[in-house]
Amino acid sequence: MMAKLDGEKLLARLPKPRGRIEANAPLADLTWFRVGGPAEVLFTPADEDDLASMLKATPAEVPVYVIGVGSNLLVRDGGVPGMVIRLGKGFAETTLEPGHRIRTGTAVPDVRVARFALDHSIGELTFLRGIPGTIGGALRMNGGAYGRETKDVLIEARAVDRRGSLHVLSNADMQYTYRHCGAPEDFIFTQALLQGAAGDKDEIARAMNEVTERREATQPIKSRTGGSTFKNPPGHKSWQLIDQAGLRGFAIGPAKVSELHCNFLINEGGATAAQIEELGETIRQRVKTTSGIELDWEIKRIGIPAEGA
Numbered sequence: 001m002m003a004k005l006d007g008e009k010l011l012a013r014l015p016k017p018r019g020r021i022e023a024n025a026p027l028a029d030l031t032w033f034r035v036g037g038p039a040e041v042l043f044t045p046a047d048e049d050d051l052a053s054m055l056k057a058t059p060a061e062v063p064v065y066v067i068g069v070g071s072n073l074l075v076r077d078g079g080v081p082g083m084v085i086r087l088g089k090g091f092a093e094t095t096l097e098p099g100h101r102i103r104t105g106t107a108v109p110d111v112r113v114a115r116f117a118l119d120h121s122i123g124e125l126t127f128l129r130g131i132p133g134t135i136g137g138a139l140r141m142n143g144g145a146y147g148r149e150t151k152d153v154l155i156e157a158r159a160v161d162r163r164g165s166l167h168v169l170s171n172a173d174m175q176y177t178y179r180h181c182g183a184p185e186d187f188i189f190t191q192a193l194l195q196g197a198a199g200d201k202d203e204i205a206r207a208m209n210e211v212t213e214r215r216e217a218t219q220p221i222k223s224r225t226g227g228s229t230f231k232n233p234p235g236h237k238s239w240q241l242i243d244q245a246g247l248r249g250f251a252i253g254p255a256k257v258s259e260l261h262c263n264f265l266i267n268e269g270g271a272t273a274a275q276i277e278e279l280g281e282t283i284r285q286r287v288k289t290t291s292g293i294e295l296d297w298e299i300k301r302i303g304i305p306a307e308g309a
Contacts, residue, residue, distance in 0.1 A: 005078075007023030008023045014058060014062075024038045027080065032132075036303060040084075045087065048166070052166065056164025060162075068134035068137045072227045073226065076306075078306045087105075087136060109133070122204075123198065124195070154195075158192075160187070162186035169183060178231070223267075225264045227264065228299075240262075241291050245283070245291070247262065251279070
């Protein structure tokens, strides 16, 4: 039998940080799907030093996860064992540096960095408007949109590892490939330095509006969704493979394949994480059967199933 989460017991084993820490904290409302169980412990560090101190003092056997705005995340119904870290105000500063560079905390939404660039007439960062997440998520998965990726603009990133040590990584250190970062999994990114270019404010604004209009026309952005569900296989588009498998609009309970964009799954209201994950796995099986191609999840799935599931 699967052990139940015991946040109070875990909390008693951890030091008291300067930031906020909570046992058995609900996570569903922190994710775009609005599903999933609680975090055994949810920690919101005050700043980078607070994060490093907590990680250094947390027993090595305690699992640690980090989440952003929950846009590309599926939390399973049984909750998440261990400590979930959510970066907040202490990681939300954005500043301008010489040479059309922007230094930003990793809790900052990608769209806000795109707007900051617009305000300072900095080009080459407009694509961030099309990524529904935070800078931390973009760093971790080489987030991209409309032909540009994080690897195209990153100069360096700061990160704290599981032992509380600080690292500064160059673009090459990140070992980027398509929707993948080769930096160690236990690194929690805290800051990024991005390279833009001199641009015309009106032209940047027009490009931003085009990205916004394109997203609204082609993606179910007003639904409870997790963004792109599967990575595009080499030479293929996931949405086309899903469509060709006859799965546009296919549903398992209230969990449904978007009719607007087949690579988006939607919680129409009352879906469980298990139903959304089952829908995703059904898509993978059907696509493999119809095309011979195996889709890889782009959405990150964490936690354990509900008891008895």
